[in-house]
Amino acid sequence: MINTLAIAGYRSLRDVRLALGSLNVVTGANGSGKSSLYRAIRLLAEVAQGRIIPSLAREGGLSSTLWAGPETIARSVKQGIHAVEGTRRKNPVSLRLGFSGDDYGYAIDIGLPVPDSTMFGSDPVIKTESVWTGEKLGRSNEFASRHGPSARIRGASGTWQQAMTTLQPFDSMMTHCADPRQGAELLVLRERMRDWRFYDHFRTDRDALARKPQVGTRTPVMAGDGGDLAAALQTIREIGSATELSDTIDDAFPGSSIEITANDGFFEVVMQQHGLLRPLRSAELSDGTLRYLLLTAALLSPRPPRLMVLNEPETSLHPDLLAPLARLIALASSRTQIIVVTHAQPLADELASLASCRGIRLEKQFGETIIEDNERVPWEWPAR
Template identity: 35%
Template sequence: MDLPVRDVSASGYRSLRDITYPMSRLDVFVGANGVGKSNLYRALELIQAAAANRLGERLAAEGLDRALWAGPRQGRTPTRLALAVTLSDPGRREAAYRYEVEVGFPPPTAGAFAQEPQVKLEALTYHSGGKRLRMMERRNNAVMARGTDGRPAEIDMDLLSSETLLGRLEDPARYPELDLVRRTVLGWRFYHDVRTDAASPLRRPCVAVASPTLDSDGANLAAVFATLAHIRGDTTDLDAAIDHAFPGARLDLPPPVREASFGLRLPEFPQRVFEPAELSDGTLRFLALAGALLAYRLPPFIALNEPEASLHPDLMAPLAAMIATAAKRSQVWLVTHAEGLAQALAAHGAVRTVSKVEGATTIAGLTRLGVFRDEDD
C-alpha cells in the first residue's frame, strides 16, 4: 500500500524560509530563474534521503552552512533547517502520517565533525480524528518508538547524530507504520539527472530483466520498453505518445535475450532502424520521459525538474499529454520554465507561480498555514 502525499513543509533551507505546500495529483511550478523552484524540489529529495539514511551525507555534500536559510532570524532561535511530509492513510479518509526532521550544527562538545549535519529532532506522528499518536520520536540521542503492542518504549541503539531513525530502524514486524512510511518515500522517483550525452546509459542496451519502473538515471529504459511490449503486451499509450511527438515514427522493440534494446523507425526511412546512439539529444530525452511517465508500474510520486530541456517547442503538447496521463496513476510534481507546457497542463492540475519576497521563496496565494487564499478574497 502506497501513501499519497498530502503536504510537504520546509523551513530554514536555502530560500525556503517557512513554507507548507498542499499537494494535489498534479502540481506545476513556474517562475523566473533564482526564485527557489529547484529548492522546493531539493527539499523533497532530502526527505527521501532521510528515508535512505543519507540525509547527513546529502547536506554535508551541499555544505550545511550554505544550505541553511541566510536571511534574518527571530530572537535567539537555533540555526536549523526543518523538513516534514504528511502522507494520507488511504484506508481512513481523515487519517495521515506526518514525518518531521530537524537538522543543525553539532555542539562543540559533540563527537562529530565541526560542519557535520546533526539530527536534532525526528518524529513520526499518526493523526486520526483530531487525535495525535507519536509512533516514533528522537531528540538528539534519546529514541522512543511504539511497537505493535501499542506501547511506547525507549530504544537503545547505536545511532550516530548524522543518521536518521527513519533510515536506521528497520524492523517491519515490530514497527510496521515506520516501515510503511519509509518504503513509500523510498519509492518516489526524481527525474532530472537523465543524461543524453554520447556516454549516456540511455544509448546502450541494458540487462534483460523485467523493469516495471524507470530508474532515476534512466539506465533501464530499454528494459522498461521491453516490459511493456513483451510482458504486459500493451504499448498503446507508448505508441500514441511516439506518434504524437514524431508523426509516423514507431519504436522497434526486439524480444530481449540477454540484453534489452530499442530503436526508432522514422517515416522517411521505414526500412531503417535508428539506434539510440544515433538519435538526437531531444529525441532521446523525450523517449526517456515516455519511459518514466508511461511505464508498466508508476512510482507513487514522480518529480520532474525542467523536463523540457533540449526539447523542441513542438514537443510540449505531447509531453503535456504524457504528464496528464501519468497523473491519473501517480502524483506528479513538475518544475518548468516552459510557459507552453504549463498552459497545456492547466486543465489537468494546479499551476503555481513561484517568486521571491525579501529573499524568501513564495507561491502566489499560499498562506503560511499551507492553504490557498480564496480567489474572491
C-alpha cells in the same frame, strides 16, 4: 498521496508550506527557488535511504544550505520603510523538512552539533524526528518520536516504549527503528519514501548510456540515468501497456514507432520515422527525441511509484513536443502523484488546463521564496 509539504530554513525556503494534489506544476522566474524546492524533496527521500547527512555534505554542509537571511522579516522591511538587518536569534539554527498525507505525517529537524573533539565536528546532526497519523502533528496522534539519541514508539495500548537510547546523530530513526514487530508503521512509511522517484537532466550526449546497446533484463523501473532505456521500454511493452506506449510515441512523433532489438543479450532502441527507408538506432536520434523516449519510459512505468518528481523535463525538447508531454504526464498522474518543476510556460499552461492540476508559482521577496496566492496550510513542527 502527500497532501502537505513543509520546508523551513533551507536556502531561500525560509518557511514554505505547500498543499499538493495528484498533479502539481511548479513555475517561477530564474532564482525564485524552484531548484531549492526540488532538492529539498530529494533530501526528504534521502532520509529513508539513510543518506541525509552525506547528501547535505555534498551540497557544501549545513552552513551553505541554511536560509541566509534574518530569522524574521519585519513588516516595515517588506513595506520598504526599513532596510534588511540582522537581528538577535531567538531560536536554534535549524533546517526542517516534513510532509503529511491522509494517513501518516513525518518531520525532521537538523541542526548544528555540540562542539567536541571529533574530526567530524562540522557534520550536521539530527535533533528531532516525529511520525504521526493524520495530516497535522498533535500530542494525541504522534506514534514515534526521536530527541537526540533517544527514540520512542507508541505501542498498541497507547503507552510509549523505548526503541533506542543510543541513536547516532547522523542516523535516522526511519532506518534504525523501523521494525515489523515494534515499528511497523515506521517500516511502511520508510518503504513508501524509498519508492519516491526523481528524474532530471537525462544524459543524451554522444557518450550517454541510452545511446549504446546495454545488457537487457526485465526493468519495471528505469534507472535515474536512463542507461537501461531499451530494457525499460521492452518491459512496458510486455508487462505494462503496449497500447499506451505505441499511442504515446505516435502522439509525439506522428507515423513513428519504436522497436527493441536484441543481440547476444544486448538491447537497443531503434525508431522507424515517417518518410525514412530504414529505422534509426538510438545513437542516431536527436537529443530531444531520445529525451522524450526517456520520459516515456519513466512515466509509463508498469510499477508506478507513490510520488514522481520531474525537474525541467522540457530540456532539449522542441516546443511541438510540450503538448504531447503534458498529455503523457496527465496520463501518468492518474496512477501516481507527480510534481513537475519547469521553466517552460507552454508546458505549465498545458498542464494547468487540466482539472486535476495544482499550479504552484514561486517568486522572490527580500531573498525569500514566496508562493503566490498560497493559503497558509496548517502545520506543526516537533519541538526539540
